[in-house]
Amino acid sequence: MAGPPPSLAGQLLVSHPQLQDDNFRETVILLHAHSVAEGTIGVVLNRPFGRVLGQMQPDFSETSLADIPLFQGGPVALDRLAFGGWNFTATGQAEIRYGMGQEEAMELAKDARFKLFAFIGYAGWSPGQLENECRMNAWVVCPFSATTNEYEGVELWKKLLELHRPDLRVEADSPENPGLN
DSSP states (O other): OOOOOOOOEEEEEETTTTOOOOOOOOOEEEEEEEETTTTEEOOOOSSSEEHHHHHHHHGGGGGGTTTEEEEOOEEEEEEEEEEEEEEETTTTOEEEEEOOOOOOOOHHOOOOOEEEEEEEEEEEEEHHHHHHHHHOEEEEEEETHHHHHHHHHHHHHHHHHHHGGEEEEEEEEHHHHGOOO
8 A cells, every 4th residue: 555645845846838927837846844644835936036035135135134035935825935955965955944033044044155035926726737747747856956056947947847857848949839949
């Protein structure tokens, strides 16, 4: 008898090239919590706003968080700001933090080893929803690695597909409307 599926917390979800939902097209999501019984929460890692927190939120302009990059974390709770980030250890494992308060984020901002981000919104799935989407091949599950520090935007999405699903490379590189070639 099979046990419960393993938790995907700490893994990346990379959208399949055929996933056309505007919220998740060409996205990379870091999962912070995953449970078949309780659902899943994560943040989109490759949708930067191109601004830092101090530019968008004057309350932060004179703090150690002023230069933290701001990202669109997902389509849920767009009125909420959350801090998250990671530090890859010498063994290659990541210490991942998400949902920390302002004081904790200010302390981590002083640690040059820690990559800190501010996210507006998050991605969420109800119990069993993500598992169903994975069965339908909407997502490629990938390990979280330092590759996320080397690429950003759509290039991160493409690189992860190239590394973990090279069979999808042609689809990932295809133009949105191939008829315009």
